[in-house]
Amino acid sequence: MKKEKLKVTFLPYKEIIEVEKGVTVFEAAARAGIYVNSICGGDGICGKCKVIIKEGEVVSHPTTLLKREEIKKGYVLACQTEVENDTVVEIPPESSAKEKILIDKDAQRFRALYAPMKGQVSFRYEPLVRKLFLDLPKPSLYDNVGDHVRLYRSIRRKIKAYSMQTGLKVIRMLPYIVRKADWKVTATMGRRGKTIEIIQVEEGDTTDHNYAVAVDIGTSTVVMHLLNLNTYETMDAEATYNSQRMYGDEVTRRIIYAEQNGVDKLREIIVGDINNLINILISRNNIRLNDILAVMCAGNTAMIHFLLELNPSYLRKEPYIPVCTYPPPIRAAEIGIKINPRGLLYSMPSIASWVGADITAGILATGLYRAEELTMLVDIGTNGEIVIGNKDWMVCCSASAGPAFEGSGVRSGMRAAEGAIEKVKILNDGKVKYTTIGNVRPLGICGSGLIDTVAELFKEGFIDRSGRLNLGADNRIREVDGEKEFVLVSAERTAVKKDIVIVQSDIENLLRLKAAIFAGM
CATH class of the missing domain: 3.10.20.880 (Ubiquitin-like (UB roll))
Structure with missing residues (x-):
C-alpha cells in the first residue's frame, strides 16, 4: 500500500516537495535541496534549525531550545517536527544563511594558486x-x-x-x-x-590536453584546484561548502547518520559537490570534461570513507579501526565522479582513524618529513590535527577544534557565510566596530569574529584572565536568565531582528577549544 504524499512548501524560496506523512521538516528541506542550519545533524540538541509553521498540521516534539515568545510565533525545530498534512514552512534568515564562498575574499585565499615560500619543498615532477x-x-x-x-x-x-x-x-x-x-x-x-x-x-597528437583536479575534502569546505599536468601548474581553483553538513557539522554525527541511513547517501552528496566544482572549472577554462584524466583527493579518514562508500562505523568504536588507510586507484566513474570515463581516482593515504590523508598531504607539502630541526605542523580545521617531528621521526594526534568555529555551542554563532561577523574592534569609547562577510547586515558571528571579540573584551578589561564577564565594566554587559552576556550588535541593526550577543558560555567554549589545541601540542 502506497503512503499518502503530502506537499511541503518552503518560503521564501517557494519550493514545493512531496513527502510521506511523518517525515520531518528537516528531511523534507534536504530532499528539496534547501539547506537548514544544523550542527547536531538532526538530533534536536543544537537548536539551530528553527523554522516557522505558517500553515498545516505538524507534530512537534518538546524541546527546551525554544523561548516562549518563539513558540507563540509558530517557531519549531525542523528536525523535531513531523508533517501531518500539506504544510507551509518559512525558513527565517538565521536558519538559512547564504552558504557560499565569496569571490572577493575567501576565493582569493582559495585561489592562491602558486605563492613561492622561502625554503619551499621542491619535488620531482612525475604526474600520475x-x-x-x-x-x-x-x-x-x-x-x-x-x-x-x-x-x-x-x-x-x-x-x-x-x-x-x-x-x-x-x-x-x-x-x-x-x-x-x-x-x-x-x-x-x-x-x-x-x-x-x-x-x-x-x-593524432592530443598531448596538450592533459588535466587533473586535486580535491581537499574538508569536513566543512571542499576546495578544488585544476592542474595542467604538462606544465605542472595550477590553472584555477574553486571552493564550496561540504553539503554533508546538513547531517551534522561533526564527523561523528555523520558517521552515526551513515549507520542509520546508509553511507551511500553521504557518498552521493560529496560526489555531487565534486562534480559541481569540476563543471565550474572546466567551463571557466574552456576545457573538455573528457580531458580531465585524474582526480586526487585528500581529507580526514572519515571523509575518504564517505567518498568511497566504505563503512565508517568502526572509526568511532574502540579500538577505532578504519576499513582502509591506503585506498588503491580506482575508476572515478565507479563512485559517480564525472570526468573522462576511464579516468582514475587517487586518494592520499591516511595515518589512522582520526589522523587522515589531509595531514599526510600537509606533511608532504610543507616538507616536515625532510626537516632537520624539530618542527610542529598544526592543522586547525573542524577536526584539528597536530604533528611534531623531523626527518628522523614524527608523532601526531587529533584535537577537535572546528565545531566552535562553525557556530557549535555559540549562542549567536554561524559558519563563515554571508552575514557573519568576521572582524571586531572595540573602540576607546566602548563602541563596537565590526565587519560582516559580504558587507551586509549581520546574521550572527563566525569563528574569526568570536576570537576577535574575546581578545577585544580582554584588552578593554570587560573580561578577566579566566574569561569572566565584568558586569560593571560597560553598559553592553548584562545578565539574562542567570547568564552574563555582551551585546555585540543590537536587534535593530541586525538582519534577524534579534540582539547578537556573546554569552559567558561562548567564552568558556572558546577557552576549551584553545585548551584542546594546547593539549594536543
Missing part, C-alpha cells in the same frame, strides 16, 4: 597520469606483431614501463583508432601502483 605521442611503425610481413604489442613496444622505447595493462574497451577500439590515425596516436597512461595502465588511445 601522462600522455605520450607515438608514431607507431606500420605493420608488415617482417613486423607482424599485434596492435597491442606494437603499442606497448613503442611506449617502452620512450619511458621505463616494466609492467603495463590495458582494459578490454581500449583493446577493442585499438585497431580502428590506429589505422584511422595512420598509426600516429596519443596514449594516456595512469599509474596503478607499480603498473602503468593505458587509459585511452586517441587519434
Whole structure:
C-alpha cells in the first residue's frame, strides 16, 4: 500500500516537495535541496534549525531550545517536527544563511594558486597520469606483431614501463583508432601502483590536453584546484561548502547518520559537490570534461570513507579501526565522479582513524618529513590535527577544534557565510566596530569574529584572565536568565531582528577549544 504524499512548501524560496506523512521538516528541506542550519545533524540538541509553521498540521516534539515568545510565533525545530498534512514552512534568515564562498575574499585565499615560500619543498615532477605521442611503425610481413604489442613496444622505447595493462574497451577500439590515425596516436597512461595502465588511445597528437583536479575534502569546505599536468601548474581553483553538513557539522554525527541511513547517501552528496566544482572549472577554462584524466583527493579518514562508500562505523568504536588507510586507484566513474570515463581516482593515504590523508598531504607539502630541526605542523580545521617531528621521526594526534568555529555551542554563532561577523574592534569609547562577510547586515558571528571579540573584551578589561564577564565594566554587559552576556550588535541593526550577543558560555567554549589545541601540542 502506497503512503499518502503530502506537499511541503518552503518560503521564501517557494519550493514545493512531496513527502510521506511523518517525515520531518528537516528531511523534507534536504530532499528539496534547501539547506537548514544544523550542527547536531538532526538530533534536536543544537537548536539551530528553527523554522516557522505558517500553515498545516505538524507534530512537534518538546524541546527546551525554544523561548516562549518563539513558540507563540509558530517557531519549531525542523528536525523535531513531523508533517501531518500539506504544510507551509518559512525558513527565517538565521536558519538559512547564504552558504557560499565569496569571490572577493575567501576565493582569493582559495585561489592562491602558486605563492613561492622561502625554503619551499621542491619535488620531482612525475604526474600520475601522462600522455605520450607515438608514431607507431606500420605493420608488415617482417613486423607482424599485434596492435597491442606494437603499442606497448613503442611506449617502452620512450619511458621505463616494466609492467603495463590495458582494459578490454581500449583493446577493442585499438585497431580502428590506429589505422584511422595512420598509426600516429596519443596514449594516456595512469599509474596503478607499480603498473602503468593505458587509459585511452586517441587519434593524432592530443598531448596538450592533459588535466587533473586535486580535491581537499574538508569536513566543512571542499576546495578544488585544476592542474595542467604538462606544465605542472595550477590553472584555477574553486571552493564550496561540504553539503554533508546538513547531517551534522561533526564527523561523528555523520558517521552515526551513515549507520542509520546508509553511507551511500553521504557518498552521493560529496560526489555531487565534486562534480559541481569540476563543471565550474572546466567551463571557466574552456576545457573538455573528457580531458580531465585524474582526480586526487585528500581529507580526514572519515571523509575518504564517505567518498568511497566504505563503512565508517568502526572509526568511532574502540579500538577505532578504519576499513582502509591506503585506498588503491580506482575508476572515478565507479563512485559517480564525472570526468573522462576511464579516468582514475587517487586518494592520499591516511595515518589512522582520526589522523587522515589531509595531514599526510600537509606533511608532504610543507616538507616536515625532510626537516632537520624539530618542527610542529598544526592543522586547525573542524577536526584539528597536530604533528611534531623531523626527518628522523614524527608523532601526531587529533584535537577537535572546528565545531566552535562553525557556530557549535555559540549562542549567536554561524559558519563563515554571508552575514557573519568576521572582524571586531572595540573602540576607546566602548563602541563596537565590526565587519560582516559580504558587507551586509549581520546574521550572527563566525569563528574569526568570536576570537576577535574575546581578545577585544580582554584588552578593554570587560573580561578577566579566566574569561569572566565584568558586569560593571560597560553598559553592553548584562545578565539574562542567570547568564552574563555582551551585546555585540543590537536587534535593530541586525538582519534577524534579534540582539547578537556573546554569552559567558561562548567564552568558556572558546577557552576549551584553545585548551584542546594546547593539549594536543
